[in-house]
Amino acid sequence: MPRRAHPDRSFTAETIAIGSELLIGGRSDSNSLHIAEALGALGIELRFKSIVGDDRADIMAAVKTAVARAAVVIMTGGLGPTVDDCTREAVAVVTGRRLARRKEALDGMQARLAQWGRSPNKGQLRQALIPSGAAVVPNPVGSAPGFWLTWTGAIIVALPGVPREMEAMLESSVVPLLRSRRQGAAGGPRPMARLVFHTWGLPEADVDAKLAGLVPARWNVDLGLLASPLGVLVSLTTNPRSRVLPDDLATLADGVRARLGEWLYAEGRETMEEVVGRLLAKRQLTVATAESCTGGLIGHRLTQVPGSSAYLDRGVICYSNRAKTELLGVPPALIETHGAVSAEVAAAMADGVRTRAGVSVGVSVTGIAGPGGATPTKPVGLVYIGLNAGDGTIITHEHRFHGDRSTIKQRASQAALDLLRRWALRREAG
Amino acid sequence: MPRRAHPDRSFTAETIAIGSELLIGGRSDSNSLHIAEALGALGIELRFKSIVGDDRADIMAAVKTAVARAAVVIMTGGLGPTVDDCTREAVAVVTGRRLARRKEALDGMQARLAQWGRSPNKGQLRQALIPSGAAVVPNPVGSAPGFWLTWTGAIIVALPGVPREMEAMLESSVVPLLRSRRQGAAGGPRPMARLVFHTWGLPEADVDAKLAGLVPARWNVDLGLLASPLGVLVSLTTNPRSRVLPDDLATLADGVRARLGEWLYAEGRETMEEVVGRLLAKRQLTVATAESCTGGLIGHRLTQVPGSSAYLDRGVICYSNRAKTELLGVPPALIETHGAVSAEVAAAMADGVRTRAGVSVGVSVTGIAGPGGATPTKPVGLVYIGLNAGDGTIITHEHRFHGDRSTIKQRASQAALDLLRRWALRREAG
Numbered sequence: 001m002p003r004r005a006h007p008d009r010s011f012t013a014e015t016i017a018i019g020s021e022l023l024i025g026g027r028s029d030s031n032s033l034h035i036a037e038a039l040g041a042l043g044i045e046l047r048f049k050s051i052v053g054d055d056r057a058d059i060m061a062a063v064k065t066a067v068a069r070a071a072v073v074i075m076t077g078g079l080g081p082t083v084d085d086c087t088r089e090a091v092a093v094v095t096g097r098r099l100a101r102r103k104e105a106l107d108g109m110q111a112r113l114a115q116w117g118r119s120p121n122k123g124q125l126r127q128a129l130i131p132s133g134a135a136v137v138p139n140p141v142g143s144a145p146g147f148w149l150t151w152t153g154a155i156i157v158a159l160p161g162v163p164r165e166m167e168a169m170l171e172s173s174v175v176p177l178l179r180s181r182r183q184g185a186a187g188g189p190r191p192m193a194r195l196v197f198h199t200w201g202l203p204e205a206d207v208d209a210k211l212a213g214l215v216p217a218r219w220n221v222d223l224g225l226l227a228s229p230l231g232v233l234v235s236l237t238t239n240p241r242s243r244v245l246p247d248d249l250a251t252l253a254d255g256v257r258a259r260l261g262e263w264l265y266a267e268g269r270e271t272m273e274e275v276v277g278r279l280l281a282k283r284q285l286t287v288a289t290a291e292s293c294t295g296g297l298i299g300h301r302l303t304q305v306p307g308s309s310a311y312l313d314r315g316v317i318c319y320s321n322r323a324k325t326e327l328l329g330v331p332p333a334l335i336e337t338h339g340a341v342s343a344e345v346a347a348a349m350a351d352g353v354r355t356r357a358g359v360s361v362g363v364s365v366t367g368i369a370g371p372g373g374a375t376p377t378k379p380v381g382l383v384y385i386g387l388n389a390g391d392g393t394i395i396t397h398e399h400r401f402h403g404d405r406s407t408i409k410q411r412a413s414q415a416a417l418d419l420l421r422r423w424a425l426r427r428e429a430g
Numbered sequence: 431m432p433r434r435a436h437p438d439r440s441f442t443a444e445t446i447a448i449g450s451e452l453l454i455g456g457r458s459d460s461n462s463l464h465i466a467e468a469l470g471a472l473g474i475e476l477r478f479k480s481i482v483g484d485d486r487a488d489i490m491a492a493v494k495t496a497v498a499r500a501a502v503v504i505m506t507g508g509l510g511p512t513v514d515d516c517t518r519e520a521v522a523v524v525t526g527r528r529l530a531r532r533k534e535a536l537d538g539m540q541a542r543l544a545q546w547g548r549s550p551n552k553g554q555l556r557q558a559l560i561p562s563g564a565a566v567v568p569n570p571v572g573s574a575p576g577f578w579l580t581w582t583g584a585i586i587v588a589l590p591g592v593p594r595e596m597e598a599m600l601e602s603s604v605v606p607l608l609r610s611r612r613q614g615a616a617g618g619p620r621p622m623a624r625l626v627f628h629t630w631g632l633p634e635a636d637v638d639a640k641l642a643g644l645v646p647a648r649w650n651v652d653l654g655l656l657a658s659p660l661g662v663l664v665s666l667t668t669n670p671r672s673r674v675l676p677d678d679l680a681t682l683a684d685g686v687r688a689r690l691g692e693w694l695y696a697e698g699r700e701t702m703e704e705v706v707g708r709l710l711a712k713r714q715l716t717v718a719t720a721e722s723c724t725g726g727l728i729g730h731r732l733t734q735v736p737g738s739s740a741y742l743d744r745g746v747i748c749y750s751n752r753a754k755t756e757l758l759g760v761p762p763a764l765i766e767t768h769g770a771v772s773a774e775v776a777a778a779m780a781d782g783v784r785t786r787a788g789v790s791v792g793v794s795v796t797g798i799a800g801p802g803g804a805t806p807t808k809p810v811g812l813v814y815i816g817l818n819a820g821d822g823t824i825i826t827h828e829h830r831f832h833g834d835r836s837t838i839k840q841r842a843s844q845a846a847l848d849l850l851r852r853w854a855l856r857r858e859a860g
Contacts, residue, residue: 021656023476024466024624025665028458032481036454046453047488051462051479058477065495194454226451235455289726289747295733296719296726299747303725306801306835308749314757315747317719317729323744323787327757357753371736405736 077161081123507591511553
């Protein structure tokens with residue numbers, strides 16, 4: 001078969017995500033992002049991602065293309081019990097193998113189903129069909145086994161598309177397999193390293209300016225910036241051609257931290273709500289929220305963190321003016337004079353929720369999420385954030401956000417949590 | 431160059447999304463989902479999606495693969511002002527064209543930047559480089575122009591990766607271009623049609639059983655099922671080989687509706703919160719929420735809908751027991767006797783929030799989102815939903831959800847909104 005000569009093919013990978021819903025069904029492939037990270041840690045660079053529907057010929061075409069340019073091909077999806085699921089058949093045909101029911105695949109599936117008090121039905125029995133010469137990849141979480149085989153010098157791995165199952169199998173079987181193969185290979189590149197830093201409150205151009213000249217060009221480390229409604233993400237990524245030592249990368253990371261200062265709110269996979277929760281829990285502080293335009297998003301985010309009941313006492317979603325008065329004691333005259341979207345009302349909301357809940361700190365948001373509700377002086381995107389702490393600290397911030405309703409809500413929630421984070425950083429243990 | 435013979439190549443498409451952040455940066459390619467829909471409406475089937483990094487050789491490889499199997503290739507990304515952005519160069523090299531600054535591309539960019547009071551910098555001038563023989567695709571939203579050209583019988587279109595710009599250019603230039611090409615072609619398949627139905631409350635196997643035998647095999651219409659934390663999605667999709675008439679598809683859709691009954695909560699792009707909002711607004715009903723384990727997610731979802739202030743008065747996030755008592759009047763003895771996670775407390779929360787807010791209906795959720803908080807009799811995933819309407823209607827439902835904390839919150843919010851939907855459906859105009 002044709003093969004494109006690629007200088008680094010031995011350490012490159014491709015993912016193939018299978019499923020018509022990924023083509024036209026409005027669902028994104030999230031598995032490949034997880035795989036990219038796991039492979040990168042092994043020094044294997046994910047260079048291509050492909051997505052195909054539940055079509056045997058198209059899957060076969062994708063496999064042929066992939067093995068011609070990558071040494072590791074990880075397929076996800078198409079291993080289910082229905083006739084639509086044709087990854088098994090496609091791999092068998094393209095690699096010239098026979099499909100047969102494999103005892104160990106069947107045993108594993110039966111053992112798992114037995115835990116749920118069930119036995120395999122006809123469709124599930126199809127899931128025990130494995131191409132000859134392939135090794136079974138056990139599924140510790142679900143019923144569908146995977147498999148792997150080598151063909152024309154490439155390793156082809158087939159895993160289920162359900163993220164929880166895919167991730168478990170990647171970790172328990174595929175990573176050890178690839179690690180052992182990597183160790184067998186002579187020389188070769190180092191593991192890739194990737195450090196991620198999350199900032200909030202600075203435009204992308206300002207983050208760029210702060211980091212200018214930080215990374216020496218000869219180090220072959222990529223400095224990446226990526227803007228989203230939740231801020232600008234900064235990444236330092238080595239590639240297999242990088243020749244930096246771990247200490248060098250640590251020095252670069254320190255440089256990023258020093259230059260970004262308090263604009264840097266988290267690193268790696270940590271989220272804003274996790275950082276806020278960690279700071280509040282450590283200092284034994286408690287919080288209550290008063291949300292108008294965010295409608296509960298701040299509470300939702302805070303409660304995404306396990307254990308958040310230790311510091312979140314309550315939240316109030318005061319969408320109507322009457323609710324602001326009844327639940328938070330905001331004087332009707334204040335709303336009348338300044339409008340519900342004003343620094344004065346934000347301050348009164350934060351004060352009201354803190355006092356009534358008896359917590360360390362109250363945080364509030366009022367704004368115009370749009371698309372309606374704007375006035376000549378108050379445009380869509382105008383948002384006031386308030387913070388009130390028992391020690392007399394009263395802060396209000398005015399923001400003018402751009403974007404659609406959902407984006408404005410996201411940004412407003414991020415601004416409120418960031419204000420809480422900065423306050424908690426300064427606050428002595430309660 | 432090699433070309434795979436494909437029976438339908440003339441009506442198939444491939445997307446190539448370009449950007450290293452899409453490979454390893456944790457960002458999914460959402461543009462291709464939008465493109466798939468636009469192409470489907472033209473009768474052009476998106477069969478493959480590829481994702482590559484900001485690497486000229488890899489982009490070139492992806493273009494070569496794509497034109498060998500698709501007649502329409504839509505590239506997104508890599509048209510920015512930095513040296514990382516190499517889509518222009520890759521297309522020029524692979525198709526053997528010369529890159530030169532194009533006056534009309536420059537004029538459009540200057541006109542747009544002038545609106546913002548700016549003029550093109552050096553990087554932006556690179557964005558006016560267009561392969562010879564290609565047509566410029568104007569960007570009505572941002573500064574980066576796109577282009578299109580034909581090569582070896584395929585149309586190659588290059589658009590920016592920013593979704594707002596990509597979508598505007600797709601609609602204003604690419605769809606008209608492809609429509610005119612389609613009309614020029616002899617015969618050819620019909621536009622694809624796709625109908626989507628959203629269900630909640632039935633396991634996938636039960637949805638499958640209800641729909642068994644609905645679609646005649648000879649019609650060549652795909653019946654798809656897709657489970658997610660928000661329920662099971664049902665789709666009817668024609669393909670270019672389908673020979674059903676619009677009336678036949680309407681008959682199938684009626685069959686789906688009849689068989690799914692009230693389990694069907696929405697169709698197409700409509701969300702549960704939009705359906706609930708529409709029903710409440712139409713009947714002039716008002717609602718207040720009392721959330722414990724969902725932490726504000728129900729309020730957040732309801733307020734994602736523009737105009738929701740017409741029916742959402744307030745919400746209470748009562749994470750602590752004290753908040754349940756103070757904000758909702760739940761008797762401490764009730765919590766003591768039955769536990770905070772109980773049908774009795776859910777009912778008291780719904781009653782309390784409805785009465786205090788003076789709204790038509792109160793909805794409540796209390797449960798154990800995990801991973802901690804379980805007891806021998808109350809496992810993670812145990813959730814009680816309550817509804818109280820002024821007319822004496824009192825409903826509580828017990829659910830036992832599986833999944834992680836985020837999934838349990840999602841499912842609990844969906845169950846609460848669905849209960850509200852079913853109640854509003856039965857309720858006469860207020």
